[in-house]
Amino acid sequence: MGSAHRIARRPPRCPRIAGPFSLSHRCVGTAGGMNILAELQERFRAALAELVDDPTELLAMVRKSSEPKFGDYQANFAMALGKRLKRPPRDVAAEIVQRLQIDDLCEPPEVAGPGFINLRLKTDWLAAAATRTLASQRLGVTPAKEPRTYVVDYSSPNVAKPMHVGHIRSSVIGDSLKRTLRFLGHKVIADNHIGDWGTQFGMIIYGYKHFLDEAAYRQNAVAELGRLYKFVSRLVSYREAVRSLPEMRNRLAERRDDAAHLASVAQERSDDKGAAKAARKAEAGAKEQAAALQSLEAGIAEVESDPVLSKAAAAHPDIEKQVLEETAKLHRGDAENVSLWKEFLPACLEDIQRIYRRLDVSFDVTLGESFYNDRLPGVVNALVQRDIARESDGAMCVFLDDHKTPLVIRKQDGAFLYGTTDLATVQYRMETWHPDAMLYVVDHRQSLHFEQFFAAARLWGYDDVEMVHVSFGTVLGEDGRPFKTRSGDTVGLEGLLDEAVRRAYEVVSENDDKKPGGAEIEPERRREIAEVVGIGALKYADLSVNRTSDYTFSYDRMLALNGNTATYMQYAYARVFGSFAKGDIDVQELRASGAAIDLSHPAERALAVGLLQFFEALEAAAAEYRPNLLTTYLFDVAGAFSIFFDQCPVLKAETEELRTSRLLLCDLTARTLKQGLDLLGIKVVDKM
RNA sequence: GCGCCUGUAGCUCAGGGGAUAGAGCAACGGUUUCCUAAACCGUAGGUCGCAGGUUCGAAUCCUGCCAGGCGUACCA
Incomplete structure (x- = not known):
């Protein structure tokens, strides 16, 4: 535990406070923008007005059709409404269809099955809408009419130690939410709430004072500090392990006794399911305890068999206390420790910054724990005073x-x-930015903490801000335990990035070599492409899954x-550029031509429908803080393009007209893919 | 013990009141004189953990059970 600062933070399934894009906030009409779903909902709102008081709830049942044969969109509320009005659902559906003014957008609606209303967009309308979107820099996405202010708190590593795989999800998901909310016109403050004030710094300080390799420190301060952290942390773990050993042994003995007892009970009462269950459980508990003890003993043996570590362990028997004391001195303002902390911090920050640059993850502010240090007594006093x-x-x-x-x-x-720090952070953010919402992108293991801290903040008076724990599952190793390599080390983030790029380079080269006209990409350019493809794959793997359930770390999955995968979208994008290059197409000229998109082929039509759904995909992703809704959308668009x-x-x-129309469709696809991937924090290349 | 989360195809995962449950990978088969075959098309593969309930309609909501993960005041 404590291996990360906040490696882990998803929204509640049923947020008590409506999301920013609930129906009531949706823009009305499509003037200048293109949100087909929102437009259809408004048409239905008008049609439903005389049947119900507030149709908002029913409008949520307008959605994309489940199957192409049911059209493009469907409305599923006639069955529910029929029940409520005590009328046959098909009659209700027929009446709504009667009232519905939609003939400019759709073919005549069909009532199917028990009362589904199926809508098929007019191909001419789609073509005109796609043509209009060509002229839109923002691809038809209009900025929010009522912009909100969001603080997005993500990544939040402990800067005293190297980042590892556990930090990817928060960084990547948070950064995507920042980009998406901002693109939708909201004000977003991205805050990296780094761990820069905790026990880890006590360890480094202690290590610096006792185990420093000065030459190494001069050569590479960060590496040496990392080594010191690891060294001290192993000694501390060793001490804790030794101290807890007797207790662990006693507990194992107890568990084994329990298990043996319950097993005999279960045997006596062979028809008692409860007894059998209890016995199984006790048996499992004993095994778990045995495993824990074994791993503890293994850790101890490892230190004791290492001459350097064992000698240091013997020489520093009270290292746990000493480390805590160094931390306490820092917090008390001890001159030496504060000065050391000030010396270490920039190096630590620069080190994590290198990873962020490579990941293309950024923040507006980096206000770590130390920033709030001065406010902490005040927070406690304020809460005490108010009982x-x-x-x-x-x-x-x-x-x-x-x-x-x-x-x-x-x-x-x-x-x-x-x-305490979290509460101080809320106070500061409210004073400084007056946000409408604060998102904490942290893994689900901290959900209890967030429930409690949110509740405390509300008691304190911060009850008109939406506080959301955007939680996600833990990254586990292939053995089901948290991200460890075979040798037992955590998988360093940098190594993972290198591996991703290395694999991408192989694939890029392999594919370039087998192109029909021979290889066309220089090695240096291949490397640049591999960086984009490899990092994209890695990020996409984290963004494309939803769920609070943990997921299993796998190089093959992450680097597929x-x-x-992102590669599929990047490839579609590159193909557009390939054909433009081959045809010697001047994109600026093409766009300026004022030519129209025509959709005579079913594949063209399907692609256009997809392209026009960009806005609604973004709103869905933002409303639930789920980038995977955007990845799914992009995969659909890239599929339609392929x-x-x-x-x-x-x-x-x-014909020339058809050629131009298709070129425009290609251009719009490329722009949509590029923009969508950008909102995921993933780059594109013209050639791959 | 209590709380939260999870269980869907061989694997990794979408879908979380709506019509015949989807994708990728893996397997098998097909498509290239033609814009990148990193693609496309097809075949096969599922009692959606189990049992009840609510509903016109349940993979989806409720209850119970089974299995797993996580958490459970002075770590973060």
Whole structure:
């Protein structure tokens, strides 16, 4: 534990506070923009007005059709409404269709099955809408009419140690949410709440004072600090392990006794399912305990068999206390430790910045724990004064309804905790930016903490801001345990990036070599492409899955370059450029031509429908803070493009008009893919 | 013990009241004188953990059970 600062933060399935893009906020009409779904909903709103008081809830049942044969969109509310009005659903559907003014957009609606209303967009209308979108820099996405202010809190590594795979998800998801919300016209403050003030710095300081290799430090300060951190942390773990050993052994003995006892009970009462279950459980508990003990002993043996470590361990028997003392001195303002901290911090920050540059992840502010240090006593005082916090067992606590355990904001020894800092952070953000919402992109293991801290913040008076724990599952190793390599080290982020790029380089080269006209990409350019493809694949792997469930780390999955991956979209984009280059097309000229898109082929039509759904895909992704809704959309668009490109000759189209129309469709596809990938933080290349 | 989350194709995962449950990978078969075959098309593969319930309609909501993960006041 404590291996990361906040490696882990998804929105509640049913947010109590409506998301920013709930129906009532959706823009009305499509003036200048193109949100087909929103437009259809408005048409239905008018048609429903005389049947129900508030159609908003029903309008959520207008959606994309489940199958192409049911048209492009469908409305599913007639069945529910029929029930409510005590009328046959098909009659209700027929009446709504009667009232619905939609003939400018759609073919005559069809009532199907029990009362589904199926809508098929007019191909002429689609063509005109796609043509209009060509002229839109923002691809038909209009900025929010009521912009909100968001603070997005993501990545948040502990800067005293190298970043590892556990940090990717928060960084990548948070950065995508920032980009998407901002593109939709909201004000977004991206904040990297780094861990720069905790025990890890106590370890580095202690290590610096006792184990420093000065030459190494002069040569590469960050590497040496990393080594010191790891070294001290192993000694501390060793001490803790040794100390807990007797207890662990006792507990194992107890568990084994329990298991043996319950097993005999279960045997006596062979028809008692509860007893059998209890026995199984106890057996599992004993095994778990044995495994824990074994791993503890293995860790101890490892240190003791290493001459350097064992010698250091013997020489520093009270290292745990000493490390805590160094941390406490830092917090008290001890001149030497503060000066060391100031010396270490820039190097640590520069080190993580290198990774962010490569990942193309950025922040507007980096306000770590240390930034809030001065506010912490004030936070506690304010909460005490308002009777929100009270003392319990010597600690200052906020007791909450619905929670057995309180949120502790000051320890017995007077030290503050991360909950205190989190509250101070809320206070600062509210004073500084007055946000409408704060998003915490952190893994689900911290959900209890966020429930408690949000509740405490509301008690404190911050109850008109939406606070959302955008949580996600933990990255686990292939053995089901957190991200470790075979040798037991955590998988460093940098190594992972290198591996991703290395694999991408192989694939890029392989594919370039087998091009019909021979290889066309220089090695240096291949390397640049590999960087874009490799990093894109890595990010896409994290963005394309949803779920709070943990997922299993796998190089093959994260670095896959086939199927539903960023590579597929990048490839579609590159193909457009390839054909433009081959046809010697001047894109600026093409765009300026004022020519119109025509959709005579089914594959053209399907592609156009997809392209016109960009806006609604973005709104869906933003409303639920789920980038995977955007990846799914882009995969659909790229798929529609691949089919189109397969079936519809572009450069060799039958007529000049058709050729131009298809070139425009290609251009719009490329722009949509590029923009969409950009909102995921993924780049494109013209050739691959 | 209590709380939260998860269980969908061989694997990794979408879908989270709506019509015949999808994708990628893996398997098998097909498509290239033609804009990048990193593609496209097809075949095969599922009692959506189990059992009840609510509903016109349940993979989806509710209850119970089974299995797994995580968390459970002074780490972050």
